[in-house]
Amino acid sequence: MLLNGNPESRISILDRGVQYGDGLFETIAVAGGEPCLWQRHMQRLEQGCRRLKIDFPEDDNLLLEVYREINGRSQGVIKIILTRGSGGRGYAPPANQKSTRLVYYSEWPEYPAGFSQSGVRVHLCDLRLGRNPALAGLKTLNRLEQVLARGEWSDPDIAEGLLQDGEGNLIEGTMSNLFLIHNRNLSTPDLGFSGVAGVMRQVVMEQAGRLGIPLAVKMLKMRDLLSANGLFLTNSLIGIWPVREVNAKKYDPEAVSPSLVDAVMCRGFRFE
Numbered sequence: 001m002l003l004n005g006n007p008e009s010r011i012s013i014l015d016r017g018v019q020y021g022d023g024l025f026e027t028i029a030v031a032g033g034e035p036c037l038w039q040r041h042m043q044r045l046e047q048g049c050r051r052l053k054i055d056f057p058e059d060d061n062l063l064l065e066v067y068r069e070i071n072g073r074s075q076g077v078i079k080i081i082l083t084r085g086s087g088g089r090g091y092a093p094p095a096n097q098k099s100t101r102l103v104y105y106s107e108w109p110e111y112p113a114g115f116s117q118s119g120v121r122v123h124l125c126d127l128r129l130g131r132n133p134a135l136a137g138l139k140t141l142n143r144l145e146q147v148l149a150r151g152e153w154s155d156p157d158i159a160e161g162l163l164q165d166g167e168g169n170l171i172e173g174t175m176s177n178l179f180l181i182h183n184r185n186l187s188t189p190d191l192g193f194s195g196v197a198g199v200m201r202q203v204v205m206e207q208a209g210r211l212g213i214p215l216a217v218k219m220l221k222m223r224d225l226l227s228a229n230g231l232f233l234t235n236s237l238i239g240i241w242p243v244r245e246v247n248a249k250k251y252d253p254e255a256v257s258p259s260l261v262d263a264v265m266c267r268g269f270r271f272e
């Protein structure tokens with residue numbers, strides 16, 4: 001693990017990331033020894049830093065640190081954590097901040113092959129996400145909602161949980177973004193008030209556009225989920241998982257366009 005570029009596995013208890021979750025993170029797939037979708041991850045991190053007024057590190061340094069951590073391994077996961085650093089009085093951000101950055105490698109998570117081929121079972125979570133446009137879209141270190149939601153099921157056959165906000169809008173999975181399919185049309189929730197704007201979601205939107213698949217970004221409700229003939233989930237590590245069941249209601253995992261899956265799996269797992 002690299003802490004501000006130096007090998008270190010401990011972080012100060014005074015760091016604001018530990019104290020307040022005052023920071024951001026990125027989880028990046030490593031394929032063929034390269035960090036996939038690098039530019040997009042850096043764009044989201046930089047945009048998050050701008051919105052939260054956290055110093056953004058030189059991304060050349062970050063990339064060198066990422067390669068040091070990958071250390072010649074072909075497949076795996078890189079996590080980057082960036083906090084506002086230490087200091088300040090209570091919640092007040094310090095006048096002279098120096099962000100803390102952590103870069104570390106972990107093994108590739110081996111999900112069952114059936115998840116991407118025959119689809120996953122999904123639990124509809126009771127927990128409702130808060131609505132906060134100041135944080136919406138960002139991948140902040142505050143993940144308590146996801147921790148509570150993920151605690152709602154223990155059946156290993158259920159791969160993911162779906163989350164609504166306090167007004168009953170469908171938002172995303174606990175660790176993924178959501179797309180609904182009605183005939184050939186795709187829709188994905190508007191993330192203006194809650195949720196993380198995933199880099200793989202962005203890849204799906206671009207590839208759908210390229211393939212001429214109609215796609216709408218809008219507020220989605222339970223009735224849209226119930227009337228859908230298919231749905232799928234995305235993130236940087238899973239790519240696309242078709243869904244075959246949400247709380248015992250069956251969906252057709254083959255409703256997901258194979259050409260979209262091919263395009264996303266091809267674009268989503270390379271260094272760009």
Ligand SMILES: Cc1ncc(COP(=O)(O)O)c(C=O)c1O
Pocket residue numbers: 027146172173174175176177195196197198199200201234235236237
């Ligand atoms: C809550 C949440 N939403 C969405 C995503 C998908 O983001 P990405 O496509 O950038 O991996 C993640 C990824 O971990 C997540 O934790």
